[in-house]
Amino acid sequence: MQDHYTIGKVSKMCNIPKETLRYYDKIGLFCPDYRDNETGYRYYSKESLKTLLILRRLRNLGFSIEALKNSLDVNSLDNLENLIE
Template sequence: MVTTEMKGLLKIGEVAAVSHLPIKTIRYYEEIGLLTPAVRRSESNYRLFEPNVLGRLAFIKRSQSLGLSLREIQEILAVHDQGQLPCDDVKQNLQQKVQQITEQIESLQLLRSELQGLLSGWQDQPPAELAARTICPNLETKTGTERLPFVRKRAAVGV
C-alpha cells in the first residue's frame, strides 16, 4: 500500500536504472551518509528516494571522476546540506588535486628519465664476473643500485 507521502519517491532499482549505478553502490553511499537527506524508509524498511537523489548521485559521480575521494565529497555535501553553496570547498579540493597531479607528473618524469638511462646502457650479455655476483648486473651497476642507500651500506660492509 502506497501512502500519499510515498508518492513521487523512487525505489532503489529505479534510481539505479536512471543513474547507471549499481544498486550495491547506491546502498553503500546511503550507508556512509552521502544520500542522507534524499532517502527514507518505508514501513517495511525499503529504501525510498526523493527525486533529487539523482542530482546528488550525478554530483558524486562527477566529483569522483575529477579525483575527489568519497570523504572529500561527503564534506562538500555536508556544507550543501547546511544550506550553503560549497563552491569554495570544491575549488580548494580541485586546486589540491592539480598540485598532487603536478607532483605525480614530476615523479613520473624523473622515473622515466632514470629508466631511459638504465636502458641506454643496457648490456644483454654483461661481463661474467658481474653476472656471477649479482642478480641483474644492469640494475646493480653505477647507473642502477649504487643510487640506493641500502645497497651502498651493504657493499660497504662487504655483504
C-alpha cells in the same frame, strides 16, 4: 509514493549500482529521503537525484569519497557546487 523512486529505479536511471547506493547510505554520504520501516525500502526524491548525479561526476573527476563526505553537510547541493568551483 509519488515523486519518489526506489533504489532499483534510481540505480537504473543514474547508472549507479544498488550496492554503491547502499554503501553511500551506510557511510552517510547520500541517504534516502525516506525509508519504509516495515520493508526497509529506500526512497529517493527527484530533487535528491541531482545531488547523486553531481556526486557521481565528482567521483569520476577523481574526488575521494572522504573528500566529498568532509565537504558536505546534509547533502547540500550548494556545497557540492562550491566544491566543484
